[in-house]
Amino acid sequence: MPTMLEVTDLGHRYAAKDGVYTAIDGLSFTVGSGELVCIVGPSGCGKSTLLRSVSGLLRPTTGQVRLHGNLVSGVPADLAVVFQDYSRSLFPWLSVQRNVEFPLRRALGRAERRERARQALEQVGLTGAAGKYPWQLSGGMQQRVAIARALAYRPALLLMDEPFASVDAQTRFELEDLLLRVRREQDTTVLLVTHDIDESVYLGDRVLVLSKSPARVVADLTVDLPAERDQITTRESERFVAMRAEVARLLHSPPAEVAAPARERAGAVVGE
Numbered sequence: 001m002p003t004m005l006e007v008t009d010l011g012h013r014y015a016a017k018d019g020v021y022t023a024i025d026g027l028s029f030t031v032g033s034g035e036l037v038c039i040v041g042p043s044g045c046g047k048s049t050l051l052r053s054v055s056g057l058l059r060p061t062t063g064q065v066r067l068h069g070n071l072v073s074g075v076p077a078d079l080a081v082v083f084q085d086y087s088r089s090l091f092p093w094l095s096v097q098r099n100v101e102f103p104l105r106r107a108l109g110r111a112e113r114r115e116r117a118r119q120a121l122e123q124v125g126l127t128g129a130a131g132k133y134p135w136q137l138s139g140g141m142q143q144r145v146a147i148a149r150a151l152a153y154r155p156a157l158l159l160m161d162e163p164f165a166s167v168d169a170q171t172r173f174e175l176e177d178l179l180l181r182v183r184r185e186q187d188t189t190v191l192l193v194t195h196d197i198d199e200s201v202y203l204g205d206r207v208l209v210l211s212k213s214p215a216r217v218v219a220d221l222t223v224d225l226p227a228e229r230d231q232i233t234t235r236e237s238e239r240f241v242a243m244r245a246e247v248a249r250l251l252h253s254p255p256a257e258v259a260a261p262a263r264e265r266a267g268a269v270v271g272e
């Protein structure tokens with residue numbers, strides 16, 4: 001499988017009141033074309049910093065990000081992001097149809113834009129809502145619109161930052177299955193950040209477990225579950241239960257040799 005995304009030795013430091021705060025440090029991993037990779041990590045460990053660096057919104061202090069081999073230095077044209085907060089990501093003054101068409105306004109003519117949006121809304125089961133406004137929809141439906149907008153754009157890489165964290169449990173399950181279905185239909189490459197261990201195992205082809213801040217990769221696990229997943233039978237399966245326990249263990253007590261940066265383990269003074 002060709003490599004889509006290559007993150008090498010990525011680090012980011014923020015200016016803080018008392019000097020400098022290292023949010024992520026020495027992060028390296030790759031995502032293959034067509035893979036769905038989930039990232040889990042403790043709260044505040046730097047997951048959003050990582051996604052912002054991958055999307056070109058934030059320039060990392062060290063290391064590099066490559067998409068199809070090209071160095072990411074600004075927001076790449078073939079990338080889309082779905083955030084947790086759907087209420088702030090949709091334009092309230094535009095209809096659902098217009099919201100989905102919006103990112104295509106420069107690339108495509110009107111008829112093609114309409115058709116793309118129509119297909120994407122159909123994929124997420126919102127055909128009947130095209131003429132409505134976001135505020136007329138439930139939270140789960142609004143997040144479906146945000147997903148449809150990303151799909152209509154047909155990005156090479158879809159980044160998702162806790163996309164289902166703000167919806168109720170039933171809707172969350174439906175949206176998880178929707179994501180699995182459409183990524184198969186479109187062969188989309190997805191990098192998804194979640195707080196939820198079960199979700200990471202249910203959705204992922206791989207799960208990257210991060211340490212607490214400064215985030216490093218504690219483990220890169222292949223999810224050896226059948227590609228066809230089901231909210232009840234998959235979650236009940238022995239393999240699923242074993243994998244979620246492994247992720248939980250790695251999150252709560254990461255192996256000492258990866259939990260701290262090499263220079264700290266060597267006893268060097270970190271001057272930041």
Ligand SMILES: Nc1ncnc2c1ncn2[C@@H]1O[C@H](COP(=O)(O)OP(=O)(O)OP(=O)(O)O)[C@@H](O)[C@H]1O
Pocket residue numbers: 014015016021023041042043044045046047048049050213
């Ligand atoms: N602009 C900023 N300036 C200074 N510090 C920041 C800035 N943005 C984030 N941080 C700090 O960097 C660390 C990592 O933040 P980040 O939002 O990337 O973590 P996260 O894992 O996404 O958090 P959460 O799990 O709460 O969503 C946090 O301690 C945060 O306070």
